[in-house]
Structure formats: structure tokens, C-alpha cells
Amino acid sequence: MGVLKEDVMAPVLLSVGELANTMQQKPVTLVRALMDDPVSKTPDSRTAMVLPASVDFDLDNEGSDHTTGLPHSMPSANDLAIYLGNQGITANTPITVYDTRGIYSAPRVWWMLKALGHQDVYILNGGQPAWEKAALPVSEQQQYGKLTYQATPRPGWFANSGAVLQAINTEAQLVDARSAPRFKGEVSEPREGVRSGHMPGAFNIPFDTLLKSGHFLPVEQLKAVFDRANIDLRKPIICTCGSGVTACIIGVAALLCGATQVSVYDGSWSEWGADTQYPVVKDI
Secondary structure (H helix, E strand, C coil), X not given: CCCCHHHHHCCCEECHHHHHHHHHHCCCEEEEXXXXXXXXXXXXXXXXXXXXXXXXXXCCCXXXXXXXXXXXXXXXXXXXXXXXXXXXXXXXXXXXXXXCCCCXXXXXXXXXXXXCCCCCEEEECCHHHHHHHCCCCCECCCCCCCCCXXXXXXXXXXXXXXXXXXXXXXXXXXXXXXXXXXXXXXXXXXXXXXXXXXXXXXXXXXXXXXXXXXXXXXXXXHHHHHHHCCCCCCCCEEEECCCCCCHHHHXXXXXXXXXXXXXXXXXXXXXXXXXXXXXXXXXX
């Protein structure tokens, strides 16, 4: 279970300055990750100006498989390859994924691309707000010609409900990115028909505790967050959240800290909490 060593060792984050320098040296396709906030109901900035050479990856639309009945399921490798190819992206395209909110849904897109086998892909730390704060240029959305994307899917990046069930009461650690009140079952879930609470034995690291001002915390501070939550980065980790998006923030943070056995539960609480065959615990 978990990601491969060579994937873990590759750099993940780019600063605004690093990206600006890279763009002066070679063509880079910037991928704007889009997703409405399901908790606050705040829509994403789909009509705003974008970073130069940007295409969109919309997790609320074609960027997810909606046939599962879940909000943000990973599409099949073939469907995702078609979506990327239609955006002018090939398996060899250098990509940097960024958020309109700093860090929110870009880690999910990065995680999906890694699962598809994409090698040259990074996350812009700080996202579009940091880019604009540095007074770097923005532009209108561009359209690219369609290309063919050859996917080479890599196992281990995602886990299903069966893997989560098997992980309960083992050394694997289930780490939930939702807020503490949602994790404890003190408040209702934002999605109708989903129970409150968490998986048996799960740990809670609200995703925003890994961030500051739209950036990932420095690695030593990230390690301290995992340590306070009693997470052993040497043991397998399965990340979960509401729909498999902010779980990827935990996943990326764990990789930055040197963890090597990390996966994301794709269905997350939208699947687990809605299906009464799965056990639920409340801390109230």
C-alpha cells in the first residue's frame, strides 16, 4: 500500500519565484484546480483572470467521475487521459497545479496526476494569491489544441472502502482532514444522507492546521503537527476527508515529511458515512 519510493523523493512544491524562473527557461502548462467549497457553499473563481498559459481542471465537472454517485471520484485512467488531452496536455507536459485560494484543491489534482503516472508535476505553494501578491502577470483563459495523453497508471495512490475496512485495527493509520466538530460528530455533515462521526480508530488532523496564509507549513512544523496527532510517519497512512479532496493536503504534507506509504481514500466520508454497512464512531 502507498506510493512508490521514486515518486516520494521527487520535489512536490514550487514557490512563486521558482515557478517564474522555470517559466522563463521552458514551456510550462499551468493547471488551475477548481472546486466550490462544499461546507461554506462558496463558489470558486471560474471567471477570474488566470496565471499565464493556464488550463482548467474542474473537480466539480469533468475532472471527476460523477457516475459513482459521489462528489469527486477519481475518473478511469482512460477518461482522465481524454480530459487532459482535450486540454492540450500530454504525459510529457511539464505541469504546475495551482489554486485560486492558496492551497485547497490543487493537491487533489496533483495526486490524481501522480496516480495517472505523470512525472513532471508540481504544486504552486501559495497558489494564485501568492502569484498576484508578487505582482506577477495574469491573463485571459487560453485554449489549446487537442493532444493524446498516454496514461501509465500507478497503483497505491488511492484506496477504496475495502482497503480502509482492512486497515482498521492494523498498524495502518486513518487520518481524517475534516474539522474537529465534523470528525467528533458534533455537527451535521454538509451532504444530505451522510452520518456524522468518523471511522473507528481514526486520527483527526484538520487540513487547515497544515497550512498558513495559503502555504504549506515548513517541513519541521508539519512534522510537529503529525507528532501532536500521534501519527507515525514510518507506518502506512490512509488519508480521508469529506470527498477525497482535502485528504490530499494531508497526503502531500506526509510526503513532504518523508512518509513513503501514503494513500487517499477516494470515496472518503461521502461514501463511508452514507453506507450503513460501514462502522461509525462519535466522540460525544
